[in-house]
Amino acid sequence: MGERVLVIGGTGPTGVPLVRGLVERGHEVTILHRGTHESEATPAEVRHIHLDPYDEGALREAAEGARYDTVIAMYGRLRRIAEAWAGRTGRLISVGGVPAYRGWMNPVLAGPGGLPIPVPEDAPLVGDPDEDAKGYRIVRTEQAVFAHHPTATHIRYPYVYGPHQLAPREWCVVRRVLDGRRRIVVADQGLTLHHHGYTENLAHALLLAFEQPTRCVGRIYNAADDQVLTVRQVIDTVAAALGHTFEVVSLPYELAVPARPLLMQPAPEHRVLDLSRLRADLGYRDLVPPHEALAHTARWLAEHPPEPGGPEERILTDPFDYPAEDALMDAWTTLRAGFPEPAFATAPAYGLAYSGPGGRPRANPDFTA
Incomplete structure (x- = not known):
């Protein structure tokens, strides 16, 4: 017999596939949300409670009503939710x-070179509001969750991508494709690694936690895609999905101003999560490989383009100022063309252990395999 499950939220990018998965597994599902973003993909048998999850009084009243075997909190003030359902689920x-x-939003806090790669769940957390006020609030919220629910399971999300995402970083590429742009700026060859999670994959991680309660009692998990793509790989994958190619113009990070919305941070350092705990405890593997997920997201955005200058573009802070981009790229090309060749007495090489293109020649040119 299935459980009675309350999902707080449940209509967002990861909420819909989570709710669908719970229903498919035979559970009786109720979603608590404001009712302003109903989804056609929500199964018809799901019960709806319409109230504002940020309304503390309404939350307490809801918690005093029907009892649920499991509450999954995806939206609202998590501290207040944990307090309201303490002893009631x-x-x-x-x-x-x-x-x-500590260092996710400000890499300098993590020391020279930024965060360790990958970042495990027991990495240092923000402990000072003066360093990172938002990160500090998140840490305090996690502490409140376990204070009220010592057996809780907590999932740390990275940036989410997929259809219906309100901050669709892929739109920075998709719109340029639709606008016929042939050049795009990246910082430092676009090699920055920035962990994201596809909607279906993150919902899958939550379902695994739900289905294996004894394995994740009192545990915190990083959740994200198995594979981390560089910014350049994201651009290439999105463009290819739309039958487009770009000339990728690499500038030093300090000059690559148009690349900031894709970097999503004021630094080129990597942000990569350690998923070994999620894999070992719960058997997590991506349902959808990132290249497929990105391609699907790109095509969806092309078919459902955000309004120019609308909320998505304001959140991304990408002005799509093509004359300014062209002027910057042209200036960089001119600068490189006039840059003097360095006059080394002996040119630096890649080391004698390197055997790839431009490396040490074979000692015996007549050798055959």
Whole structure:
């Protein structure tokens, strides 16, 4: 017999596939949300409670009503949710964010070179509001969750991508494709690694936690795609999905101003999560490989383009100022063309252990395999 499950939220990019998965597994699902973003993909048998999850009084009243075996909190003030359902549910699964890590939003805090790669769940957390006020609040919220629900399971989300995402980083590429742009700026060859999670993959991680309660009691998990793509790989994958190619113009990070919305941070350092705990405890593997997920997201955005200058573009802070981009790229090309060749007495090489293109020639040119 299935459980009675309350999902707080449940209509967002990861909420819909989570709710669908719970229903497919035979559970009785109720979603608590404002009712302003109903989804056609929500199964018809799901019960709806319409109230504002940020309304503390309404939350307490809802918690005093029907009892649920599991509450999954994906939206609203998580501290207040944890407090309202303390002692009123058998289990709490909560969703938070990776800015809890000290250095995720400000790499300098993690020391020279930024965060360790990958970042495990026991990495240092933000402990000072003066360093990172948002990260500090996230950490305090996690502490409140376990204070009220010692057996809770907490999932730390990275940036989410997929259809219906309100901050679709892929739109920075998709719109340029639709606008017929042939050049795009990246910082430092676009080699920055920035962990994201596809909607279906993150919902899958939550379902694995739900289905294996004894394995994740009192545990915190990073959740994200198995594979981390560079910014350049994201651009190439999105463009290819739309039958487009770009000339990728690499500038030093300090000059690559148009690349900032894709970097999503004021630094070129990597942000990569350690998923070994999620894999070992719960058997996580991506349902959808990132290249496929990105291609699907790109095509969806092309078919459902955000309004120019609308909320998505304001969140991304990408002005799509093509004359300014062209002027910057042209200036960089001119600068490189006039840059003097360095006059080394002996040219630096790649080391004698390197055997790839431009490396050490074979000692015996007549050798055959």
